[in-house]
Amino acid sequence: MKKTAFSMVTIASVLFYFITTANAVGGDYTPVPKSADTQSAYINKLYEQGGKWYITVDPIEWYEGEAANKVFAEQEPDSGLDEAPDGYYIINGSEETATFEVNAGADVQMQIFDHDGNPEDAQINWNEQITLSKLAELLTTEDILSVSDYPYHVTIHDGKVTKIVQQYIP
Template sequence: MKKGLISVLATATILFYFISTANAVGGDYQPVQKTADTQTDYIESITHKEGKWYITVDPIEWYEGKAADEQFLKREADSGLDGAPDGYYIVNDDTATQTFELSPEAAVLMQLYDRTGDPAELETHWNESVALDEFAKLYAKNDVLDLADFPYHLTVKDGVVTKIVQQFIP
């Protein structure tokens, strides 16, 4: 219980920092371009089995800007707000998971992750390329920042993930 509370407080502090500094970094933000092969998910796990990487995900609906406001007002009409807080809205009505093989050459682009182990040194670096095996290690490490809290845009071709882009959350 105490570990969970500490984790929640640390995550809240980190997210507050990034919300309060969103204007400083927000000018460089570009939404991920959706294609027919793109889906947005929460990552449940990344595993390595018999020489191959696999990713298990919980698909979500990700909305930004005007579309986020519309979905928010439709689903949260009694909130007293006139739009989605922070400009995005997530719908996750179905928590069924999917598992995909990861291409060994899958591109992984990160916005924010623990580089040093010091929460004070967390910085946003737009679309920083990270090797797949390094991403798997980073994902498993959640003492400073839990990467499971972020949505990811996956490009899936013929059932294989070829690209993973971490979604920046203001």
């Protein structure tokens, strides 16, 4: 019983930390610029095969700010809310996935992840660069702070992914 209570207190503390951290860093956040080559998506799988990297994604529609409020009002008219919670809104209208080859030198930028096995120590480091192999490892790690729960912005040039940016969510 003590172990369960300790675990619940630890989880509650971690969640409180992330909530207060998200509110404290709002001014440092810069949205990922939208472009014709960038697709917002959840990453289903990132793997190496035959000396090449591949990524399987579930495309989504990502909205933030006033655009999120507008789409939220259209999609959720009976919610009782005047605007999108936390300033963003995601539409994942299809279960279809897409697989792309990833350029071996792709730019991978993270906002927050568990560096040392202690989620309590996780801090926001805007656009922290990591390797493809590190991202693949993080995507298969089941932690309180699971990077597989975050959306990403994937840039594709000539059929290959050249950039992967984790979207910060408060």
